[in-house]
Amino acid sequence: MRVAWLGDPASLDATTVGGKTANLGRLATSFRVPPGFCLDASAFDELRPALDGDAGARARLRKLVAASYADLGSRVGEREPRVAVRSSAIGEDAGDASFAGQHETVLDVGGVDAIVDALLECWRSVSSERAAAYRKQKGISGTPRIAVLVQLMVPADASAIAFSADPVSGARDVVVVNAAKGLGDAMASGTITPDSYTVRKADLVIASRICANGAAIADDDIAAIARLAIQLETAMGGPVDIECALRGGELHLLQCRPITTLADEFPVTWDDPADATLTWDREDSHFAGVLAPLAIEFIRNGPDYGIKRQLADTGHPLIVRHVAFNGRFYASAKPRVSANELPAALTAATERRRGLARTLRRRWDEELLPEVLAHYDWMRAVRFETMPAAEAADAWLELWRRQNRIWAIHFIVTSSAYPVMEELAQVYERLVGGNGGDAFVVSQGLAPTLQRLERDLHTLGEAARRSAAVAEAIAGGPRSVGALSAISGGDQFVRALEDFIRVHGDIGQENFDLESAAWRDEPEKLLAIIAQRLGSVQEQPAARFARVRAPADDLVTKTRAQLADRPDELAQFEEVLEAAVGAGPLTEEHNYWIDRLAHAHARRAARAVGARLVREGTLGSTDDVFLLYVPEVADALRRPTALVDLVERRRRELARWRRLRAPKTIGAPPAAPGPLTPGVSLERVDFDYSVTQDDRYTLKGVAASPGIARGPARLITGDRDFSKMRAGEVLICRSSTVSWIPLYTMAAAVITEIGGSLSHAAVVAREFGVPAVVACGDVLSTLTDGEPVEVDGTTGIVRRLFPITWPDPEDARLLWRRDDAHATHAVPPLAIEYTRHGPTYGMRRRDEDLGPPVLMRLEHFNGRSYSSAKLLRPGEDVVAQQKDAVARRRRLARRMSKDWEERYLPELNEHYAWMRALSLDRLSGGQAAAAWDDLWRRHRRAWRIHMLVTAAAYPVMEELGETYQTLVGGTQADALALTQGLALTLQQLERDLHSLTETARRSPAVAEAIRDGLSFDEVRSRDAVFAQAIDAFLGAHGEAGASGDHFGSIAWRDDPTLLIGAVARRLATPVEEPDVRHARLRRRADEVSRQARITLADRPADLERFEEVLATACATGPLTEEHNYWLDRRNHSNMGKAARTFGARLVRDGALREPEE
Template identity: 30%
Template sequence: MNMALDFSEVDAGMLAEVGGKAANLGELTRAGLPVPPGRVLTTEAYRQVAQGLETSGDGLAERARRHLLEAPVPAAVHEAIVKSYAALGDDVPVAVRSSATAEDLPFASFAGQQDTFLNVVGAEAVVDAVRRCWASLWTDRAIAYRESNGIDHAAVRLAVVVQVMVDARVAGVMFTANPVTGRRREAVIDANPGLGEAVVSGAVNPDRFVVYGGEILERHAGDKRLTIRSLPGGGTERVETSHEDFCLTDERVRALAGLGTRVEDHYGAPQDTEWAIDEHGEIWLTQARPITTLYPLPERDRPGLRVYFSVNVAQGVMAPFTPMGVSAFQLISGGAARLFGHGPADPLDGAPFAAVSGQRMWFDLTTAVRSRFGRVLLPRMLTLGEARAVPLFEQLAQDPRLSVVYTSPRPVLRGLSRFARRIHAPSRAMLALTRPRKALEYAARLGEELDRRLLVPESATPEQRLDHAERMLAGTFPVIVSVMPVAVVGYGLFALAAKLSGVPLSDMQDILRSVPHNPTTEMDLELWDLTTRIEPEPFKEKPVAELVSLYQAGQLPPVAQREITAFLDKYGHRGVAEIDLGVPRWSEEPAHILGVLANYLRMDGGAGLAPSALFAKGAEEARAAIAQVAAAARRKGRWRAAVVRFGLRRTREFAGLRELPKFYLVKTLAGVRRSMLVVGEHLVGLGVLDSARDVFFLGLRETRAALDGGDLRQVVAERRAAYEQESRRRHVPRVLLSDGTEPEALASAAAASTTGGALTGTAASAGTVTGVARVVLDPIGAHLEPGEILICPSTDPGWTPLFLTAGGLVMEMGGAMSHGAVVAREYGIPAVVGVPDATHRITTGQEITVNGAAGTVTLL
């Protein structure tokens, strides 16, 4: 390997040799873009100096830095540094910049993690600056950043860029896409007099310009109170200054934006660039790297601006889907679309409105947004499940690019009519009204029929298992959704009772407490009840990992072994992120359930706090609430009271069925998963895969093709790595436009998230509680003390065992009818949902007050 290379000898494929920064500078140079001349000391130079360095163990950071600062520089390395510097000119001022092999990557920029030294003059000064760059690979911040991105310390090397300094009159940074709103091709430029370090380091409030299509959309003047300037003979100085005017003319702003477009076009992706303008007015590029924080866009096959809604966010599953999970969801969506008369020609293609981006599922709601009828119906539907999205769609309705083009309601009404007929909605609703017991029996029979349909003979071939899986996934949704008319009758009568009595719906929430026939509530109560029957000793004494080993070996105490097995036989198909077919179920990985049991058994609580007692109390309060609403109705007429009592009794009988379709859907996914594991074992035998679970990193089409043989192990390894990387994404938009814009980011943060010092969201479950907050991002292994207030991104049924001990609930996502809200009401837990950034703005241990009726969270 060469010890030093000129930028003209470097390209993007030389990452391992020159690091990310140098690879990009070389690529820009070779593309003919204006880059100051420079050379790069390759990772070979670092390797020679770092020989013998241990990259693990205690005191790693300090030990590594001391080694690199004190170890002798080999003669060959010293010579390479001196010659590289001399090649740029006689005592020319240079910037000495770190260029790590794990830097400026598509998924992690590492911006600012290693050091840069500006205006370095003289050969020995350059040698010293290079040595300090090497040492900066081992700062605490750089180590922590690598660990957070899953990058092995031992695999990282550092090259060093030595580049001619631009004596900048103005400098700064430019994003070729808006990093806040996500809008692509909207350049955002920060500029300040002097060197760009003032802007990059955040030491100054720079001028800001936003440019789109050659038009300057925004100009914001910064105070520009600090300028960093080069000093004669080397080094820099910081000078306090005062600049009232903009430091860039409109002509320069447009020229910079045009240069940014050239850079983005070269890379084919938005870029984060640094630039400088010299005393002659010439613009120079000093760096370019991918903008790693932008959410990837769905592939578009239809023209115009599109509006996408996140299925993951709505379901509280922030993690990506596995490839087979995506395949399964597409099949299910195709089955749903057929009910409305819009099914795809090939079911495996999924519904026309389903899209994939960032390994997550999205619905294209453009047609609804641009429909007069859709603009009425969509907000009402979202209010129930994802209330924070409602103002976003109201905001989009004002965008002239999304004007109404579908004025007739007939297509929607035809689709809804077709849907109602195909699931026999009128007859199911009539059954619920007139023969409630028969309606409940019908819902139960659906589950029994589903269990029969999920059975696959042991002798089934892999091809037959795939055929069965595709039939189940495409055909199950139309069957299980047929129970929804029964649940809708319950909620419809709830609304009718409010109208007849004059009691606001918000004052009737107690009626929805402790409703029967909710499979998730029943599961949670059965789990708690286990604690009253099993032997407590091992759960109080042993760590969860050991409990799992004992259970899987059949060596737990006999009652615990038997009762937990029975519980998992009934509910083992559930799990966290359970709508992804590729995710293990509790029956496969029981650590979560055993950990919950251990937490329950370690608690001290009176019998009155037992969930069964609280549930019974909630049912009594619900009956009392019905009597109060009926009394209010009686004052308006005797017949009204009778109708209200009738309606609210039906509400309590059927409201719990809201959770049943998903319960059955997840059971279907679990059944298909079991069958696909058998197919995976077959593929392992063929040498196609290393492990049966690797099958979930293939789509259904690919799995069928793999039955003919081949080797997909490398494909699986790459997909698993991409999945794990995407799992670390910290932000997923709830609504995304096809130009990259996140509508939520356009809203005012102050107006959206605070009112009178309180965080605000959607009122979900009435009541007020003051307690200690517990922020939980992942329910697996989480521990919640009785009375603590659970703060979480969202919930699916895998979270609900935590509800049994929670004093209150705050969720970032959701609406009044979202899963967490429904379960919180049933347990009588005060809850506020749809609170922006709750998991960041509230900290564990902080005392807060949750007002579930007002929808506010007050930080005390």
């Protein structure tokens, strides 16, 4: 059995480590691949009995994993790092068979036993039915074998999957990138819809984008991902799909495999062949994502049953159905009547519904709501835990029959409430002449349930505010309810919380997935909402509702006055007004009483049954019940039998569903969408209506709730983002449910991607008097968190604002270009200070000293870097000034080599020694503050030196090129060759690194330890000579090998495993002897200079000029690169280390929680 570390030669043999590991092993030497180790196929061959419970085999496997896992922890500096456990089957990721999705991957695993379990799961997947079917389809014979890769988990800020060819159209001139925030499993699982980009290969320009969850990744990073895909396509020799993670601005390659098919498969089996002739739209507005079997049953027995029953009972001319394909719901509609009869039939159906709306409020209060509550009372009274088996099974089926009835009531309500609101808009527009959507305000502020929810939330917040200790604990971060009880005043708050949950505990779910918990089951969600409210002053509910009702009363008063002399029209308005005021609030209140509460009771019953089945040995865990269908649960209750295998198959099937790319539509091609109009009617099956944007700065949507508000954008993609919201921000989401109400009361305004004037978001916004624009397509991908916007809910316009405070009002007259060359994203405050006190300061002092006609500037606006330039002395001869400045810089170059050796380099070394020696342990606060100031003074001085050096070095190289081309007539490449091989510091670095590698090569023990991926300390301990060599190397170059060019980069000295990695790569790849290479470079330089002297031999003045410039260039030119060693890398790492030292001091003082803050 062998363990192969990524990048080692052993990791390149696909016949033993599998295609996935071999691909990553090959690429690890050139790309940023997270470290990891692979248990090759021989481990599977020898220890496979562990799959059948063989204790001895498992113990041997555990020992093997434990040793390698400990080594990985040592390499990355963590005791038990989180890892991803990935199958790497022999033959996987080959050119003709990628096995994508056929074998298991288990993410975010920690601990030896958990890794062993995950590894066995991977081994088991090689024998799964789907993998066997795939091998058969691809004609792959023989006994399957598998290796497993255990790789450091990257805690991704965002993840991406990229295809170097369009997997749908097969186009080879584009890269398709799917991106999402967080870990990639959320994207693969379908719990979120990824952003999708098509990027042209030719120029890396984004040709199209479809963004569903906000701008997960900046455009510049999308381009970088596309560039990486193109590079890997070249490296792999054909189209590839890659997975990568973005963490702290760095791109990590997680997987790379060939694209063996350029068409995604989404298998569909039609129960009725005629269904294939219909267009089925993916139902993202209500049932987004992939659902497990019991959640599918909830939709079938709830919304789908309710809408079909209501349409049939009222003789509606449409048949509407929701069907799950691979766990995703699709909706379709077909007429019961001919195309000629359909318009009249729809009109008649709408009139019937509007008629029913006249009595809807009375029916709701007296009949429908009491019936719904009676069903919930029955559900609460059922005791699945203790009932006899047959009674429990019958009660389970009865629960779903009652769900049928509850959802039938749901559509009785909506089928009347929405049409009467549309009728109100039409009547208002016809009689008064105004915008029909304006009339919707008449029902706002009249939803008693939602008002009570807001009042009770406000009261709960005030209960927390009454105890300073409780308020501080809640505002401080995640807290359990139990922990609050022990705090002074906590018991009173907990009682208030329990009272609130007793009334409203059955809401708070994000969606229709039964695994989504209500506040009663996860009160921590509620605490997060209270924490948000504690951070700002909340408007009193009574004042809010009075403010909200004022526009409604004003509109009614004005309309009555306008129609006073037209009694028949006034009577018509009063009739529809009365119906709308009664039924209108139910467009949202029904979501509280039915959508959320029916879900909560179904989930609670399912978990109670699941707990019973666990006790009876049928299931392994309570939540396994979500992987069963309703009849299967009933059968299990009647005849308990182990369903562990069935559950496991379902779990794998669910994982497979989540890996599929679900198309927007299936079946017949969709017709062109109709125009977007205000309102939402039942005939509208697909609620994904949105306005297409043609301007990225002025966005258009549907006016939903009047008013104008400004504030920073807050992108909320689900309840996991709720804690991000702050009072006064603009809530931006795809759509929302009643559980989002706490955010509305904090929001300055609301923007949604989909909906209409009567969508949930619009109704709730009007209810709470919050300006809103809905159906603002792609707003999540267009706006960014924190970006200031103006929302005009009256006109449906959203304007992007970019507030800038100009240091000098005259700066507003300059053209500022975003500096993507050095920073492609917004940077935190200390990084801004690093630039301000470094490059910005250095350029300003350089230009003051050398007097160019143009002043270069760097500034940060909203965290992004911008550069500009302005004339220092307008009106003067700029060309003459520029010539004079270049001449001064070239004169500076004549003495720069001497100044560098005698002044600047010793000064830099003194600064770095001071930074390394910095200790704050014995310093008072004042002394530490003085040291902080001194640190930045030294940083400024280092960058002043940096700019002086480059101001001399680059111009003299330009002068050499001009002189050589003018006098000799050679090429620019020949001119630059004259100075190559003269960077003595870099030569010494290369020489020492080569010597260290050869020392390792001469020691078999060290070379083996490096190849086996052992920790730095273990490698170092293998040979005293090597230990001495590597210590000497770190002493000389330890600060130069920073892990990146960014502020705070980790140097070789701080993480010697980086150096070991460099040695490992050199051991695996033959490298030219440094002295041989340097001699080769100098021979070319000597030959170019010899030919130049021959050419100029008969022109002594030109020869003298050439020799003068050449001498200066040879002395100063190497500093164009050497300054990066002495300044960029060493200053980055030393400043970062010093900053962390101060951060640690602030942690000890209680000012920060983490040094990196």
